Amino acid sequence: xxxxxxxxLKDVKIHSEYLVKDKNVTGFTNTEEDAVQLTDVVxxxxxxxxxxxxxxxxxIEDWSPYTIVDRRFVTxxxxxxxxxxxxxxxxxxxxxxxxxx
Numbered sequence: 069x070x071x072x073x074x075x076x077l078k079d080v081k082i083h084s085e086y087l088v089k090d091k092n093v094t095g096f097t098n099t100e101e102d103a104v105q106l107t108d109v110v111x112x113x114x115x116x117x118x119x120x121x122x123x124x125x126x127x128i129e130d131w132s133p134y135t136i137v138d139r140r141f142v143t144x145x146x147x148x149x150x151x152x153x154x155x156x157x158x159x160x161x162x163x164x165x166x167x168x169x
Contacts (some may be wrong), residue, residue: 074114078121089122092138094145097127 074095080087095114101107118125127145128134134145135152140160144153 074112074117078112078117086121086123088112088118091123091141091142092136093118093123093125093143094127094134094136094149095125095143097130100130100146103130140162 075086095118098107098113098115101110101113101115107113115125115127126136131146131148133148135149135150135155135156136143137160141155142153142160144150
């Protein structure tokens with residue numbers, strides 16, 4: 069599984085509200101960007117963008133797997149979170165399948 073590019077969430081709005089607004093979310097932290105020396109390279113910092121767009125951002129220790137599920141919205145903090153994100157997405161798909169098929 070690959071980590072989705074955060075740009076996909078950056079400016080997405082539904083009914084003029086950012087998609088992440090009022091959702092519990094996580095994503096690559098500012099300190100993780102700094103640790104890989106990309107703070108001045110990337111076009112924006114994911115942590116800052118999620119907070120700016122109204123997301124309820126949380127994180128744990130850098131490079132640790134951390135996943136948040138808020139309704140039908142699944143986010144992971146970093147590549148170490150991919151397995152758990154995949155598990156949570158599968159749970160959502162199977163849950164929807166029971167109602168729609």
